[in-house]
Amino acid sequence: MKLSLDWMNEYVPLSEVPLEEILKKIAASICEIDGVEDFFAHLEKVVLVRIESLEKHPQADKLQVAQVSDGKNKIQIVSGAPNLRVGDLVPLAIPGAVLDGKEIKDSELRGVRSSGMLCSEKELGLSDEDSGVFVVTDPQAKPGDVLREFLGFRDKILDVDNKSITHRPDLWSHFGFARELAAQLELPVRFHPLEQDWEFDDGVPQPKVSDTKFAHSYFSVGIEGVKISPSNRSVRSRLKKCGIRVINNIVDVSNYLLLETGQPTHFFDREKLGAMGAVSLEVDPAKKGESFPLLDGTSPELDSEILIIRNSGKGVAIAGVMGGAETAVSDTTKSVVLESAVFPRESVRKSIRKTGIRSESSVRYEKGLEATTTLPVLKRALQLLKENGCPEVKASHPVGYIHTADKKVVIELSLDFLNRKLGTDINRETAEKVLSSLSFVSDWKGDRAMVTVPKYRQNYDITIPEDLVEEIGRSLGYASIPVRPLAAEVKPPAQNKARELERLLKRQFSQVLGYNEVFNYSYASGSDNLVEGKPEDFVKIMNAMPEEQAFLRTSIFPSLLKNVRLNTDRFERVRIFEFGRTYKKTEEPGNESKSFAWAVCDGRKWNEKDAGLLEEDFLRVRSGVEQVLRNLNIRSFVWKSENRSYFHPKASLSLYSEGMKIGELGYAHPTLADRMDLKKRTLLGKFDFAALLTAWESLRKTNHFKVPSHFPQTEIDLSIVMNSNESSANFAELVLKESIPELEDVRVTVVFSGGNLPADKKSVSYRFRLLSQDKNLTQERIKEITDTLIGIAQSAGYPLR
Numbered sequence: 001m002k003l004s005l006d007w008m009n010e011y012v013p014l015s016e017v018p019l020e021e022i023l024k025k026i027a028a029s030i031c032e033i034d035g036v037e038d039f040f041a042h043l044e045k046v047v048l049v050r051i052e053s054l055e056k057h058p059q060a061d062k063l064q065v066a067q068v069s070d071g072k073n074k075i076q077i078v079s080g081a082p083n084l085r086v087g088d089l090v091p092l093a094i095p096g097a098v099l100d101g102k103e104i105k106d107s108e109l110r111g112v113r114s115s116g117m118l119c120s121e122k123e124l125g126l127s128d129e130d131s132g133v134f135v136v137t138d139p140q141a142k143p144g145d146v147l148r149e150f151l152g153f154r155d156k157i158l159d160v161d162n163k164s165i166t167h168r169p170d171l172w173s174h175f176g177f178a179r180e181l182a183a184q185l186e187l188p189v190r191f192h193p194l195e196q197d198w199e200f201d202d203g204v205p206q207p208k209v210s211d212t213k214f215a216h217s218y219f220s221v222g223i224e225g226v227k228i229s230p231s232n233r234s235v236r237s238r239l240k241k242c243g244i245r246v247i248n249n250i251v252d253v254s255n256y257l258l259l260e261t262g263q264p265t266h267f268f269d270r271e272k273l274g275a276m277g278a279v280s281l282e283v284d285p286a287k288k289g290e291s292f293p294l295l296d297g298t299s300p301e302l303d304s305e306i307l308i309i310r311n312s313g314k315g316v317a318i319a320g321v322m323g324g325a326e327t328a329v330s331d332t333t334k335s336v337v338l339e340s341a342v343f344p345r346e347s348v349r350k351s352i353r354k355t356g357i358r359s360e361s362s363v364r365y366e367k368g369l370e371a372t373t374t375l376p377v378l379k380r381a382l383q384l385l386k387e388n389g390c391p392e393v394k395a396s397h398p399v400g401y402i403h404t405a406d407k408k409v410v411i412e413l414s415l416d417f418l419n420r421k422l423g424t425d426i427n428r429e430t431a432e433k434v435l436s437s438l439s440f441v442s443d444w445k446g447d448r449a450m451v452t453v454p455k456y457r458q459n460y461d462i463t464i465p466e467d468l469v470e471e472i473g474r475s476l477g478y479a480s481i482p483v484r485p486l487a488a489e490v491k492p493p494a495q496n497k498a499r500e501l502e503r504l505l506k507r508q509f510s511q512v513l514g515y516n517e518v519f520n521y522s523y524a525s526g527s528d529n530l531v532e533g534k535p536e537d538f539v540k541i542m543n544a545m546p547e548e549q550a551f552l553r554t555s556i557f558p559s560l561l562k563n564v565r566l567n568t569d570r571f572e573r574v575r576i577f578e579f580g581r582t583y584k585k586t587e588e589p590g591n592e593s594k595s596f597a598w599a600v601c602d603g604r605k606w607n608e609k610d611a612g613l614l615e616e617d618f619l620r621v622r623s624g625v626e627q628v629l630r631n632l633n634i635r636s637f638v639w640k641s642e643n644r645s646y647f648h649p650k651a652s653l654s655l656y657s658e659g660m661k662i663g664e665l666g667y668a669h670p671t672l673a674d675r676m677d678l679k680k681r682t683l684l685g686k687f688d689f690a691a692l693l694t695a696w697e698s699l700r701k702t703n704h705f706k707v708p709s710h711f712p713q714t715e716i717d718l719s720i721v722m723n724s725n726e727s728s729a730n731f732a733e734l735v736l737k738e739s740i741p742e743l744e745d746v747r748v749t750v751v752f753s754g755g756n757l758p759a760d761k762k763s764v765s766y767r768f769r770l771l772s773q774d775k776n777l778t779q780e781r782i783k784e785i786t787d788t789l790i791g792i793a794q795s796a797g798y799p800l801r
Contacts, residue, residue: 001162001172002242004039006155007260008178011191019156025184029474031171032161039155039241043124043148045097045104048136049075050143051088059110066118068092071144078114083132090133091124091147093117099124138233152237169367170456173262183437184475193260194376196383204396207273207337210282211401214307215319217371218341219400220281221378222270223385225392226250228331232388244360249389250329250336253381255360263340263369263377264361266317270335272327277312279337283319284310293325294318300355307347309339320348320365321357338381338395340374345460368460371404409458413468415447421469423481434475435468501632501693502579505596508628515575515598520559522581523549528558531646531672537584539591552583557646557684560599561668561676568680574601579689597686604681606673611724611762614667614681615751618651621683622665625655633700637662641727646672647684650725657695663687713744713771714782718789720798724753724762732766734792740785742777745769763801 005022009015014022019036026033049068057063057078064084066077070092077092084090093099094116095106100123106115117123122130124147141150148154160177170176175193182189200221207220230236231252239246244255254265273279286302292315293299302308307319317323320343329336348365352358378398385393419426428444435442439454453462462468473481509515525548529538533554540551553559556578567574577598584591602617622639629637637657643649644666652666665685673682720731728748735746750765757763770777770785793800 001160001165003158003160003174003177004155004238004241005158006152007174007238007241008181011175011178011193012182012187012189014178014181014185014187017185017187022181022185025181026158028477028479029184030177030180031164031168034159034161037157037159039157040125040148040151040153042098043151043153044146046091046093046119046124046147048089048141048143048145048147048150049092051084051086051090054084054086057110057112059112063109065112068118069143071142075115076113077116077118078109078112079118079133081118081120081133083135084118088133089136089141089143091119091136093119093123140233150233152234153241155241157241166367167461169262169364169369169459169461172364172367173258174260176262176456179439183439186437193380194373196376196379198379198382198395200397201394202397204394205279206396206399207270208278208280209400210280212283213403214283214285214343214347216342216344216404217374217400217402218281218283218339219374219378219398219402220337220339221382221398222279222335222337222396223382224335224394226334226336226385226390227392228329228333229389235384235388248329248331250333250385253384253388256384257377257381258360258364261373261377261380262364263342263373264320264364265377265381266323266339266361267329268311268316268323268327268337268339269329269333270337271333273311273316273337276314276316280312281337281339282310283307283341283343286315290315292316294322294357295325295328296322296357297325298357300357303354305347306351306354307343318351318355318357319343321351321355321362322359338378340377340381341400342369342371342374345369370456370459371402372455374400374402407455407458409453409463411451411453411462411465411468413442413449413451413465417465418469418472421466422473423484424476426472426476430476431472434472438471438475440468440471497697498689498693501689501696502596504632505628505687506577506579508631509577509598512627512631513575513624515577518560518563518576518578520556520563520578520580521549522553522583524551524553524555524558525549526551527675529554531555531558532582533584537586539583539585554582554584555646556580556582556595556597556686557599557668557672558676560597560684561673561678561682564599564601564680564682565676565678568601568603568678572603574599594689595686596689596692597684599685600683601680606670606679606681608681612751612753614651617681618665618667618683619748619751621685622653625663625665625685629657632696633702633704634695635702635704636699639665639729641729645669653727658698660691660695661688662691662695707773709771709773711772711774711776713769714777716768716770716782716786716789717749717765718768718786718793719750719763719765719801720793721757721761721763721801722798724760728764731764731793731796731798734796735768735789738788738792740788742770742772742781742785743768744771 005014023033047070049070051066051068053067055065057065063078063080066079066084068075068077093104095104097104104117118133120130120132121127121134165171171180179189204222204224207222209218209220229249231246231249235252235256236246239252239255242259246252250267254267258264270279285304286306286308288303290302291299308315309317309319316327343365345366345368348362352362375398382395415428418431432442435451441452442449451468506517510517529551537554538551560576560578563576564574579596582593582595600621604614608614634657637655639653639655642654644652646669647666648669654661655663663686668682668684732746746766746768748764749767751762753762
């Protein structure tokens, strides 16, 4: 947003304060300034001169020698402009002026001296017009005037960072910002544009306004005595300095009011409204598919979430966004209807999002304006019309409504609360002075006050005691708060076991197993949610979202599979994990759960026929998970074969500890992988974080230390044949049930298929580690144990290989 310092000086005597002090106070207490522009400084060396005589250049047919006067001196200029005429008042760039990066010098053209240059509007940077020299026709202009001062361009323009005032709708105008500066710099407000009066005329026909719930406030007046003409010099210069296009004296007044007060208004051509049947205005939701042409030449298709202004049932404007072209003011307009309204900011935001139109009006409406300003703005508009080319203007009595006239915000504030929040020793007098300067009314009883918020800040801005603390703190300056040591006792934070386990898991998977962490949105499509959820459990996002992000996710697996799909073309192996939440539609706390999930792709294609390689990959991942559990001191766990719809039916396991299911592991089901467009085999797994946390808290302090044996250990290798679809854990469980005292550990070393084995069989090699605590293992005892293992295998129907 651009603000004219000269314009704000009309309301507050800012010219009495150095610019550096103003900028310093703005930065410290109000908002951020992106820059300060010395507006059109290059026009400082351009003066108006009168052409007194013209002669042809003796050496060039297309050049003329002009004798001009600035009221004191006569100056000779050589120019090729085709529109030079004796008596015209034109701008002269004197030697030393810099236009478009080029310095004007006293020089000779074809042997004739020229002391400057007569300029076109384009050369001055005023417009794109370059057909001839700029002829000034304003009767107030006179020779010798500095063009910059004559145009009202001798000014400093502040470029305000919009993000820093998005919560302050009262600052989105010249008067609002000047009022804030007056409070911060302890200056008086010498002119209030919204405290003007106007005598309404009973003879001017009133428009009709229907009261609806769709606007906080809506007023309208009929206006006669309108004459379309260019705006006066002051209005034109102020609009141009703020980047607003000058149109005519009626439309310019609406734009001027917007920049002056921050309150949008709109002029309708009354005859065009009347041609629709009657002048009868109403705020109403649009009908689905409804459309009408707007001022910017577009005709967006509307829906029921967009508010529009109707006249006799026909749409004539999108409320708070843009007016319609069919009722716009034109050069033939004789009478107008002025609208001044405040619409709910939520409705305007929806209109902006759905139409894609962000106008100067909608930018202010979406911040949340105060409804009681609509009537004062009408009076100010009429005063400006009278000053801007419509001296005979007359207006009907306003008609309309306001729904929030009695709204009042009162907040209780105590000095103890204020000083505890700021770390200061502010007394009552200081607090009362600051609040009063900011237009707050405070009723004190001892150290407590009931503070009434000014109306222009009571909507969304100042609503709780902390807001008052901020007002006082920023006004006094946060730099003034003394630096003090902490007065509170420093205590160690309470141990958060969940966060500790989360960090341990991430460290184990990333540093020990070599996985990479990924972060995904908690949004999913309906088809993704079906992986681990039912439609009745889906939580739909209320705001409009694309279909692939329409719900909160019920599973982390789809996100991980998409990550794998995007990375398998770039990397041979992909190992990733994610710690995240899943959601379902149920009562708390069951509506949200945490999972630690992972995905592994070792580059095996879907048509890979070597089952041994696939099983090796599976065992490698399972071994890594077991290593993580042991490092977490969870050593009592068991894998069980259980089918899941999202896992391959022949390759999935569930993990149990302390009687609870804490995790699962398996190859992604071919149907799921095909839906995710995966071209390679992918292993998926996850820990149920809540269950794992319970098991970890129960087992984390268990002491598994054993006194080292003084005797050497022995290993027995045994290979058996089993069905290819049978779990290798079955035989290991049978052995463990025998409770052989010397048996320390059992693990699978090799899984083999093919060769001379039948197609439905596989060979599994086990290694049994034996150790005695009190004696050496004799050959007889080793053979005895070996015979026991062979007997178990034969009893279970597993032949030796």
